[in-house]
Amino acid sequence: MKNRNLPNGTRDEFGVRAAIKETIASQLFTLFKQRGFAKLTTPILEYADVFKPLNLANYRPYQLLDEQGEALVLRPDLTLPVARMMSTTGIELPAKWYYSGDVFRVKKQLSGSYNQLTQAGIELVGYASLKGEWECLKIALAVCQQTGITDMTLELSDARFIEGVLQALPIPLPTKQALKKALFDKDLTRYNQLITPLTDTAFEAFLAEWPWLFGDFDSVMQVVGTLPEIATLKPVIDDLKATAGFIRTQSPDQQVVLDLSIPSPQSYYTGMAFRGYTQNAADYLFSGGRYDDLLTSFQQVKEPAVGLAFDVDALADRMPEPETPQQTLIYFEESQWQLAEQTLQTTPNSSLCLADSREEATRIAVSTNKQLLDLTESR
Numbered sequence: 001m002k003n004r005n006l007p008n009g010t011r012d013e014f015g016v017r018a019a020i021k022e023t024i025a026s027q028l029f030t031l032f033k034q035r036g037f038a039k040l041t042t043p044i045l046e047y048a049d050v051f052k053p054l055n056l057a058n059y060r061p062y063q064l065l066d067e068q069g070e071a072l073v074l075r076p077d078l079t080l081p082v083a084r085m086m087s088t089t090g091i092e093l094p095a096k097w098y099y100s101g102d103v104f105r106v107k108k109q110l111s112g113s114y115n116q117l118t119q120a121g122i123e124l125v126g127y128a129s130l131k132g133e134w135e136c137l138k139i140a141l142a143v144c145q146q147t148g149i150t151d152m153t154l155e156l157s158d159a160r161f162i163e164g165v166l167q168a169l170p171i172p173l174p175t176k177q178a179l180k181k182a183l184f185d186k187d188l189t190r191y192n193q194l195i196t197p198l199t200d201t202a203f204e205a206f207l208a209e210w211p212w213l214f215g216d217f218d219s220v221m222q223v224v225g226t227l228p229e230i231a232t233l234k235p236v237i238d239d240l241k242a243t244a245g246f247i248r249t250q251s252p253d254q255q256v257v258l259d260l261s262i263p264s265p266q267s268y269y270t271g272m273a274f275r276g277y278t279q280n281a282a283d284y285l286f287s288g289g290r291y292d293d294l295l296t297s298f299q300q301v302k303e304p305a306v307g308l309a310f311d312v313d314a315l316a317d318r319m320p321e322p323e324t325p326q327q328t329l330i331y332f333e334e335s336q337w338q339l340a341e342q343t344l345q346t347t348p349n350s351s352l353c354l355a356d357s358r359e360e361a362t363r364i365a366v367s368t369n370k371q372l373l374d375l376t377e378s379r
């Protein structure tokens with residue numbers, strides 16, 4: 001019977017898991033509001049065009065048609081709808097938004113991951129300075145602390161780094177493009193072929209290490225230090241160093257890694273990006289970054305912006321099951337509704353038992369491990 005099955009990659013959520021997600025979401029909302037963010041809600045359905053700036057190889061959306069035959073999608077991302085909304089409403093900038101909702105991404109069959117994920121995030125629109133990145137990071141650290149996740153590794157990267165190095169290399173453009181592809185694919189044979197003409201140049205030492213340019217922040221920065229001076233890279237390196245310093249002052253025990261050999265986590269990032277993960281799990285707890293050009297996909301004027309989204313499912317997976325106190329079931333007769341109501345108010349962790357007979361009430365109490373308070377006995 002097909003109509004009792006769920007589509008691939010979706011699930012029903014109930015009981016403890018649903019409760020944990022609700023608790024996490026409310027903790028996040030409290031923090032966002034405390035820090036001056038205002039709530040924004042956008043529809044689950046959008047025109048497919050909104051998501052053009054996404055790399056759709058990674059974010060294949062569910063598609064459908066509206067009544068005019070226009071292509072609609074279930075949103076695979078929540079940042080692009082915010083950019084769309086900002087461009088149409090003429091809201092004065094700067095603005096700080098928070099949101100939560102489900103995103104839908106069709107994954108490969110049998111990949112074991114879900115196609116519907118709950119995110120909760122923030123977007124800072126109209127803020128050009130590094131303070132925007134730091135506000136996002138401060139919130140990420142606070143959320144991990146509040147939810148008791150002590151083993152989060154923070155990974156920094158920057159969309160400008162790879163472009164900056166490639167630009168400075170004295171090789172033709174098509175070779176640069178091929179080199180980037182070999183680097184991203186970790187195709188070392190091809191990579192080594194392509195860097196051969198740069199042997200004996202000032203880039204030699206750096207290029208030999210580039211495919212492994214990830215790991216401990218300071219070690220990666222040491223390799224970066226072997227590069228010759230590149231004017232466009234200086235602000236990128238300075239921002240990354242200042243940010244690592246900021247994290248150390250805010251959270252001295254935080255592990256920070258740097259990856260300068262990967263594509264940016266989102267194709268729309270234009271600057272620094274950050275993600276948090278824990279060992280032995282493939283999913284990220286949060287992911288964010290700067291996207292100063294995104295609004296130009298919807299309007300003429302460019303606006304600086306930076307944001308971050310938490311994966312509420314990933315956070316929930318790492319939360320211990322909450323301990324629930326002993327629950328009491330209040331059994332009563334219809335004529336005793338008032339008494340039952342009073343007892344409900346005065347008995348902690350109690351709920352009304354709506355069963356019709358004492359036998360049924362006892363059965364429910366036993367099967368759900370609750371204590372039965374029988375008001376009919378006192379009659």
Ligand SMILES: N[C@@H](Cc1c[nH]c[nH+]1)C(=O)O
Pocket residue numbers: 077078079121122123266287288289306307308309
């Ligand atoms: N939308 C991004 C996260 C983000 C929010 N703001 C900026 N980046 C993601 O899903 O990975």
